[in-house]
Structure formats: structure tokens, C-alpha cells
Amino acid sequence: MRSAKSKKINIFPIAALLAAIGIFSALSAFAGQPGASSASFLKFAPSPRGTGMGEAYTSISQDAYAAWWNPAGLASVETPEVCATYNASFEAVSQQYVSFAFPLRYGSTLGFNVTRMSVTPFQGYDAVGYKTKQVDSVDAAFGAAYARTLLKDEIERPVFSIGANLKSISERLDNASANTFALDLGAVYYLRPAHYWMSKTPAQEFAFGLSVKNLGPGLKFDRLSFPLPLSSTLGASWTSHPWGAHTLTLALDQTIANDEKYTVNLGAEYFMFQLLSFRAGYKSGQAMGSGVRAGVGFRLSFMDLDYSLSPFGDLGSAHKLGATMRFGQSKARQPLSGATARVEKARLMAPKEKIEQLGNFANDYLELAKKNLKANEYMDAVDNMSLAFNLSPELKGGPWGEIHKRLSQLGGKLRLRETPGRGQALRKDTEQARVGAGAINAYIEGHDLKAFLLAHAALGADLKGDALFEELLNTLAVLAKDKVRQLEILPLAALVKEKLKKSAVAFYARKFDAAAMECEEVTLLDGQNPLAWTRLGSAYYMLGDREKAKNAYSKALELSPDDPVIKRFVSEQGWK
Numbered sequence: 001m002r003s004a005k006s007k008k009i010n011i012f013p014i015a016a017l018l019a020a021i022g023i024f025s026a027l028s029a030f031a032g033q034p035g036a037s038s039a040s041f042l043k044f045a046p047s048p049r050g051t052g053m054g055e056a057y058t059s060i061s062q063d064a065y066a067a068w069w070n071p072a073g074l075a076s077v078e079t080p081e082v083c084a085t086y087n088a089s090f091e092a093v094s095q096q097y098v099s100f101a102f103p104l105r106y107g108s109t110l111g112f113n114v115t116r117m118s119v120t121p122f123q124g125y126d127a128v129g130y131k132t133k134q135v136d137s138v139d140a141a142f143g144a145a146y147a148r149t150l151l152k153d154e155i156e157r158p159v160f161s162i163g164a165n166l167k168s169i170s171e172r173l174d175n176a177s178a179n180t181f182a183l184d185l186g187a188v189y190y191l192r193p194a195h196y197w198m199s200k201t202p203a204q205e206f207a208f209g210l211s212v213k214n215l216g217p218g219l220k221f222d223r224l225s226f227p228l229p230l231s232s233t234l235g236a237s238w239t240s241h242p243w244g245a246h247t248l249t250l251a252l253d254q255t256i257a258n259d260e261k262y263t264v265n266l267g268a269e270y271f272m273f274q275l276l277s278f279r280a281g282y283k284s285g286q287a288m289g290s291g292v293r294a295g296v297g298f299r300l301s302f303m304d305l306d307y308s309l310s311p312f313g314d315l316g317s318a319h320k321l322g323a324t325m326r327f328g329q330s331k332a333r334q335p336l337s338g339a340t341a342r343v344e345k346a347r348l349m350a351p352k353e354k355i356e357q358l359g360n361f362a363n364d365y366l367e368l369a370k371k372n373l374k375a376n377e378y379m380d381a382v383d384n385m386s387l388a389f390n391l392s393p394e395l396k397g398g399p400w401g402e403i404h405k406r407l408s409q410l411g412g413k414l415r416l417r418e419t420p421g422r423g424q425a426l427r428k429d430t431e432q433a434r435v436g437a438g439a440i441n442a443y444i445e446g447h448d449l450k451a452f453l454l455a456h457a458a459l460g461a462d463l464k465g466d467a468l469f470e471e472l473l474n475t476l477a478v479l480a481k482d483k484v485r486q487l488e489i490l491p492l493a494a495l496v497k498e499k500l501k502k503s504a505v506a507f508y509a510r511k512f513d514a515a516a517m518e519c520e521e522v523t524l525l526d527g528q529n530p531l532a533w534t535r536l537g538s539a540y541y542m543l544g545d546r547e548k549a550k551n552a553y554s555k556a557l558e559l560s561p562d563d564p565v566i567k568r569f570v571s572e573q574g575w576k
Contacts, residue, residue: 041117041139042169042182042214043229045069046085046097048306048320052295053267054281056251058235059188059209063304063324064101067113067145070186070211070235071163074109074147077101085322093119107149107158113165115141143167143184162187169228171219182216182228209235231257247271267293275299275420279308295320301418302326362392366400373444376427376437379417382408406444406479413475414468425468432458436469439476448480453524456495496526503535515539530559534566550575 047065050057058070064083066073080102087095099113119137147163165184171177191206211233218227237251253265267281277297284290295308304324311317365388372381385404389396396404416423426437436458443451455473503518519536522529537552553575557566 040229041095041115042141043231044087044095044117046087046095046099046115046320046322047083048085048295048308048322049269049277049279049297049304050267051310051318051320052279052281052293052297052306052308053249053251053269054265054283054293056235056237056253056265056267056281058186058211058233058253059207059237060235060249060251064099064111064113065324066147066163066186067099067101067111067143067165067184068097068115070188070209070233071111071145071147071165071184072161072186072188072209072211074101074111074145074163075107075149075161075188076158077103077109079103080327081324082327083322083324085320087318087320093117101145107152107161109145109147109163111143111145111147111165113141113143113145113167115143137171137173139171141167141169141182145184147186157192158188158190160187160189169216169219176221178219178221180217180219180228182214184211184213185215186211204238204240207235207237207239209233209237211235227258229257229259231255246273271299273420273424277306283310362388362395365391366395369400373441376433376440377423378407378411378426378440379423382411402446403444406446407440409479410440410443410475413479414471422468432469436472439472443476443480448476449521450524452476452480453521457525496522496529496532499525500529500531500535503532503539507535507539510542512539512542516543528559530556530563530566533559534563546573 045051045055045057046068047057047061050061050065050069053060061069061073062076063073064077064081066077080100082100083098085095085097087097095115095117097113097115099111101109101111103109117139143165144167145163145165147161149158149161151160152158163186165186166181167184168179168181170179186209188207188209191208192204212231213233214228214230216228218225220226233253233255235251235253237249239247239249241247247270249267249269249271251265251267253263253267255263255265257263263284265281265283267279269277269279271277275298277295277299279293279295279297281293282291283293291311293308293310295306297304297306299305302325304322306320306322306324308320309317310320365384369381369384369388372378372384382404385400388400389404395401411417414422416426426433426440435454439451439454439458442454452473455469455476459469459473499518499522503515503522506512506514506518516536516539519532519539522532523536526532533552533556537549537556540546540549540552550573553566553570553573557563557570560566
């Protein structure tokens with residue numbers, strides 16, 4: 001049964017490969033005729049990210065720009081997006097591109113896009129060389145795109161997607177104009193090693209894309225007809241996460257066109273801390289524009305800003321500026337009712353091994369969430385817990401559900417997702433960061449008072465020293481209001497003094513439990529206070545817990561090795 005199912009699934013990438021070979025074979029006869037087509041503006045790539053990677057982008061594009069590169073990539077868009085690019089190609093020539101992508105239900109996406117290229121009006125001349133009127137030129141294309149995922153894996157990620165972009169094309173040079181239409185087609189296949197996040201191999205993904213652009217009748221000016229720039233591209237890419245929050249992508253594209261030579265494009269991208277990208281690539285086989293490309297990108301939770309630089313020999317360089325805006329919640333972060341319902345339906349219909357496989361994937365995500373928590377990657381932990389709950393909804397009713405609730409609440413108030421710099425501050429190798437992370441971990445484990453005191457200790461003596469840790473302290477005080485008294489938000493030294501005073505009053509009133517509690521809280525605030533450890537040991541001794549008393553006195557003696565009172569008491573008890 002399992003092998004039969006596997007053969008059924010693999011038919012799609014095989015069919016895509018056969019189609020790619022056929023299209024490449026058909027187009028090879030038309031390759032190598034530079035300048036044989038019209039509507040050349042359709043060949044100028046709009047995406048700064050793709051351009052910065054040498055235009056090796058057919059298998060990578062998973063945003064609103066995919067309508068131009070490979071319409072199938074639109075199926076991976078998780079939230080409504082709009083992108084806009086301004087391309088200052090050469091003197092007097094500019095290109096604008098706007099694209100909108102809106103995810104629909106059941107793995108499909110609808111898109112709309114506009115491409116426009118214009119030339120600043122220039123002086124015209126007649127046949128004998130006399131000046132005439134100013135001449136201008138405007139080219140435009142309006143497109144509507146649709147993409148759909150045909151295959152998904154067990155955790156609802158696209159495996160095989162197809163897409164199309166139907167566009168209306170117009171060119172105008174002074175009084176001469178022409179109109180036509182064209183169709184772009186695309187397919188993309190993703191290969192992900194099973195359980196890759198659990199092995200020694202870094203998380204990785206392979207992608208293979210095929211796109212055919214500008215299928216349609218040519219543009220006709222008067223009695224002359226010119227074909228569109230028909231092209232077919234095969235692309236492959238490899239993406240890995242070798243160092244946690246860093247991502248490395250390598251890509252290769254091969255293109256056959258009716259007006260250019262066979263071209264090979266190479267590209268690379270290094271994405272640091274989910275914030276900053278560096279890109280480089282090489283484009284070959286063009287009469288103009290071959291050579292090294294470069295670019296940079298900056299990512300926020302709701303926006304991407306990108307720039308690329310492309311050389312064009314004596315004509316100068318092309319500069320592209322682009323922005324991508326995201327609206328609403330991504331599918332992975334939306335309420336899980338819809339996805340959960342689909343999983344539950346699949347459980348009723350699937351065999352036993354399928355159910356077990358889903359449970360294994362959920363456990364894998366929880367293991368990844370544990371690693372995230374250990375590395376203080378709190379928002380990544382939230383996302384991976386959400387994916388686990390999507391696969392096994394019953395997990396949300398257990399301890400992981402409470403951790404997810406508390407961490408989501410705390411992360412939202414601290415704006416950890418919107419401000420990546422805050423998350424980085426919590427991961428620094430400093431005493432303050434370690435204690436602050438301890439406060440967060442204590443809170444999500446349900447230890448409210450301990451969390452508050454650790455946050456207080458992280459902030460230190462100066463309440464104005466670090467805004468993040470000050471906000472953490474105040475946030476925990478609000479979230480844990482049932483167990484934390486607002487009056488305890490004092491300068492650290494004053495709070496330690498107040499609690500030592502309370503411990504002394506409780507001790508002499510023979511309330512040893514209360515005295516021990518106050519001293520324990522002091523040790524969280526100031527672990528180097530010998531008086532707190534000494535009094536804590538005395539309280540435990542009076543409570544009859546000699547083991548805890550011994551440990552507390554040992555710590556006190558470590559901090560004050562010459563204190564005669566501590567030395568004498570430890571010696572009398574025979575403790576070393």
C-alpha cells in the first residue's frame with residue numbers, strides 16, 4: 001500500500017521534468033537570434049532580490065514578485081502582499097512594477113500585477129534631419145495570476161505547485177502603437193529530507209522550478225509583426241540553516257529564449273538573524289547586462305526593503321529599489337481551527353501508520369521548540385509549538401499549551417517579533433541577559449514570583465540602565481499580579497535590604513518558613529549576599545532540614561571564608 005501511494009505522488013515531478021525537456025527542445029530552435037522580438041521591457045526583471053542573485057530566481061520566488069518569475073511560487077504566499085519596484089535602468093529610462101498577491105482557501109493564490117516602462121520625451125527628426133516634435137515612449141503590461149498547490153506534505157507545506165499569469169501588453173512610440181496578450185506558465189517542486197531537523201544535517205530544502213514566459217501572438221505595427229520575447233527557464237536551488245537564525249541559499253537558472261543566446265545564471269544569498277540579507281550573482285549569455293550582480297535586503301515583520309545593482313557596460317548601471325508589504329497574519333500564526341479540522345478529518349480517513357506519522361511530526365516540532373527555548377529564541381518556539389498543535393490538537397490542553405499561552409502573551413507585550421534587536425539582546429552572553437532569560441523561563445514554567453525577582457536582578461541597581469529589562473520587570477509585575485506586589489519594584493539594594501529585614505523579624509518571631517522564603521528571594525536578587533545565605537541556613541536548621549541548611553552555610557562560607565561565626569557553626573556540625 002505504501003509503495004503504491006509513493007508512486008502516485010511522484011508522478012507530478014516526473015511529468016514536470018518531461019514537460020520541461022519538451023519545451024526546452026522546442027525552444028532551442030529559436031534560440032540565438034538577438035533582437036528578434038518586441039516588448040523588450042518584459043525581459044527586465046522587477047525584483048531587486050532576484051536581480052541581486054544574478055536572476056537565478058525561478059525556483060526561489062515565493063512572494064508577490066513570483067507573478068513575473070514563476071507564477072507557481074504564488075502558491076507559497078501565506079499572507080496578503082503587495083510589492084513595488086522602481087528601476088532606474090539608464091538615463092531617461094525608468095521601469096515601475098507593482099504586484100499584489102492574495103492567498104485563497106485550499107492552497108490557492110490570486111494575484112494582479114502591472115509593469116510599466118517609459119522614456120523621457122526626446123527630440124524627433126524627419127527624414128532629412130529637420131527637428132520635429134518631442135517623441136515619447138510608454139510600454140505597459142497588466143496581468144492577472146493564479147496559482148494552486150497540488151501536493152502538500154504531512155505538515156501542510158507545498159510540495160508541487162502550478163501557476164499562470166495572463167497579461168495584456170501594449171507598446172506606444174509616439175503615434176504608433178500595438179497591443180496583444182500573453183500567458184506565463186510555471187511549476188515548482190520542493191524536496192525536503194524527512195526529519196531533517198532531528199539529524200546532524202542542518203535544516204535544508206531543495207527546490208526545482210520551470211517557467212515559460214510570453215506565450216502569445218506578437219505585436220503588429222502597421223504591416224510589420226514582431227514576436228514576443230518567448231523564453232523557458234529551468235531553475236534549481238538549495239536552502240539551508242547552517243547557523244541557527246542564519247540562512248544560506250544557492251541557486252542556478254538555465255534559460256532558452258527566442259531572442260537571446262542560451263543563458264546560465266548563478267546566485268547566492270546569506271540571510272543574517274532573519275533581518276539582513278547579502279546577495280551576489282552572475283548572469284551570462286546576454287549581449288548587454290552579463291556580469292556580476294549584487295544586492296542587499298532588510299526585513300521587518302511586515303515589510304521587506306531591497307536594493308540591487310546591475311552593470312550594463314558603457315550604458316552604466318541599473319539600480320533597483322523595491323519594497324514588499326505584508327498584511328494580516330500568516331497561515332502558520334492564524335487560529336488553527338481550519339487547519340486543525342482538516343487534520344482531524346485526515347485522521348478519520350487515514351490508516352493507523354498515517355496517524356502515527358502525524359504524531360511524530362508534532363513531536364519533532366516540540367523538540368525544535370525545546371531547542372528554541374534553550375537558545376532563547378522565543379518567537380521561533382511559539383511558531384513551532386503552533387505547528388505541533390496544528391498536527392496534534394490534544395497537545396494544546398497539556399503543559400505545552402500553557403507554555404505557549406504564557407510565552408505568546410509575554411512576547412507580544414515585549415514586542416519581540418516586531419523588534420528583532422530585543423530578541424538578540426536576550427541571547428547575548430552577558431550575566432544580565434542570562435538572568436533575564438531565566439526570568440522568562442521561570443514565568444513560562446509558572447513560577448511567577450521567581451520570574452519577577454530574576455527580572456529585578458537582571459535590571460540591577462539602576463532602573464534606567466536598560467529599557468528592555470526594565471520593561472521585562474514591569475511586564476512580569478503586571479502579568480503575575482496575583483503573586484507579585486507592585487510595591488516590590490524598588491531599587492535593587494533597597495529591595496534586598498527590605499527583605500533581609502523581613503527575614504530577621506520572621507526568624508525572631510519563630511516563623512522559620514517565612515524567614516526562609518524571604519532569604520531565598522534575596523538569593524535570587526543577589527546571589528553573592530553572605531548574610532542571606534547564613535540566615536537561610538539557620539532557618540532551614542530550625543526547620544529540621546539539615547541538608548538544605550548545610551548547602552546554604554557552605555555557600556555562605558564560600559562567600560565569607562574568614563567569618564568566625566560561620567566557621568564555628570559549620571565546624572560544630574561537622575560539615576566540610
